[in-house]
Amino acid sequence: MSLIQIRGLKKQYGGKYVLQGINMSIDAGQVVGYIGPNGAGKSTTIKIIAGITDEFEGDVSVFGMDVRKNALDIKQRIGYIPEQAALYDVLTPIEYLRFIGKLYGLADEVIGTKSWELLRLFELADKAGNRMNTYSKGMKQKVLLISGMMHNPEIIFLDEPLSGLDANAVILVKEILFQLKQSGKTIFYSSHIMDVVEKISDRIVIIDKGTVIADGSFESLQTQAHKGTLENIFTSLTGGDQQNSSTAKEFIDVLKN
């Protein structure tokens, strides 16, 4: 029995289908990298699986439960880390984590110790008393990561988790994802940073214009597309290969005028 089961998932905004029939099943302990060009429907898919959007066609189940009917039970057992630092930034991280922790029904003492410990590990402890509107994007992203994982979820969904982080933090998050995988968590994430996806994913799903165009391990994608790196595979599959080089040439030509 797979952990996440998606059958014929379609979603429309104003008459236009942004997801056009997605099928996927994900087993426990997998790390799935979900990539695609902007507007391909990555965030929308993640929002539907995490039980945030319930207007869609098709069937989606998590832990064998229907996301439409058991959204609350599912939300309790998963962590969702959204794109673009969406948090209440007039709060301090301690206050914010207390807020989130209580929404997950954690006890006060657990929240207290966990947030301090986790902030310390992310080197934010000395700024823990400052309001987050003074934080950089990377610092907010760290708080967001903590807030999505402090209730120790079984599945973690991350939407562009590395955006805005500095080089060290990227390595740290990569390592955290790796360790999470070791401890048996299931991770589903989207990213633009191809070499990270290449290194830590068991399975890579490429989506374009609302449909899955490739699905498999990095090695199998390599043999499929006869290309070296994930970046090459990605551009050849999404049809950007030829176009990118001709656009670049034109760019140079215009500069010369």
Place this chain on the structure above:
Amino acid sequence: MDKLILRILLRFIRIFIKKDVDFERLKIIAETKVLMDRRRTPSNFKQKQRKEMKNPLLFTLIMYSFIGLFVAAIILNGIPLPVSMIIVHSYLLFMMAMTLVTDFSSVLLDTTDNQIILPKPVNSRTLFLARVVHILVYLLQFTIALMICPVAATFLQYGLLTGTVTLITLPFTVAFAVFLTYLLYALILRFANEQKIKDIISYFQIFMTVFFAAGFQIFPRMIDLKAISFQFKLHWYSYLLEPVWMSVTTEAFHDLNFNSVHLIMIACAFVVPVLLIFFMIRFLAPSFSKKLGALNNSSEADKGSFTAVTKQKKDLAERFSSMACGTQTERVGFEKTWKVTARDKNFKIQFYPSLAYLLVLVFVFVFKNPQSFIETWNGLSSTKSFLAFVYLPIFSISACLSIVPFNDNFTAAWIYQSAPITDPGQVISGMLKALLIKFFIPVYVIFFGFALYIWGVPVADDFIFGFFNNILIFLLMANFSDHYFPFSQQPNIKMQTGKFVRMIIQLVIVGILIGAHYAALFISWLPAALIPFSAAGCYFLQRRIQRLPWLKISI
């Protein structure tokens, strides 16, 4: 106060709680939202405080209760009860609606909830109730702040029963204000997109700021109302006005007079707001949040498909800059200033009130005698008050000098340093020209037109002389202050901190110029003869700014 209200409300709710509501989660959501309300900088006082205040909300509330004093003074003045009650309820309705309009997105309909709370295991009833609690806390504390003085005055003036009835009617007026706000937003949403809404909100904020600035000048003058006799008559349209219902209801209990008119009004007062709120929750709100949600999504979906705008026509900024500026560098400063001042919300919020404050200044300077507006008006043409019209514009317009260097996007100013600019002063002179042409000249022309109407052609030479003097003053101020590129500084940090001596010198020079003009009035040909000198001064100062070297410019 907010925490106290919250605690009472929560205790109350706990009794009536249903099985499917999670009290702990409700409590933490409501607490967090109340805490955030405290920290949100109120937009209407933004320009006054640069530093982060510990509790800006409390400051706002104290301000509100202070204004309430004026309303209380009107009640204690002994004007007829219906009239004073209409004033009280209109005031509450107006203030509440204005506050709600500006805080709408954080109080009545918070779309960030969808991103932050929706992914968490919170059921919709709990979230809904938490929102209701939060809104109630918000409304209650504002109602208390606004009404504490007027209600106290009512108790004092009219006794226990009337005071109590007033107290009871207040929540209905607040409910009505909530409905009005919702309706306004629903209308705006029907015809406009989200960006428009943000613009409209910022205009409301500007309006609020002006209202406060003007209110403090005008309200105290209005307290002396005894002279004007108030006649209160019911017209057919009175049945449509919410404050009238409330006022007549109060009157009915005060006089213990329950005829048919009073009974109809009482029914309106207590039934209509409840019906409207019911209608709002049932029909308006759901379609509303759906629409807002759709707005967020559609902006996402439409990203790729905007139409290419082919630009051939020169816009206004380009046309003016080609007329007013000599070099390309100067045009850069001109066009950037022209366009950003039109689009940057923070600039507008800080500057437009001072523009509007001009009217208040006219009111204060020209119509300073409290006795009679009409008398002053009739006697106006025999005074020399037109000098006020000549020189007031520059006082409010020069405020832009201290605002224009600052912008949230200040880092974009790297371009000045990386581009090969040899005459940085040209950028600044372009900026000054843009400010003058955009803000000073239109205002001055209007004032000139007004003065021509009152005083006739003889003031024309004064206005021409004054025109150059105004520009001279403006350029003097620009010369005296630190030189910054437009929109190149981080707000809050370097805001012109009182260079006192410099300010005094500046004031003295301005005083001398205006004094000279006043003295010159006694010799009829003199103002006209002085025009060339003033114009030459402008030219010289302008050249000076254009030639500013890099060294003199603070980056």
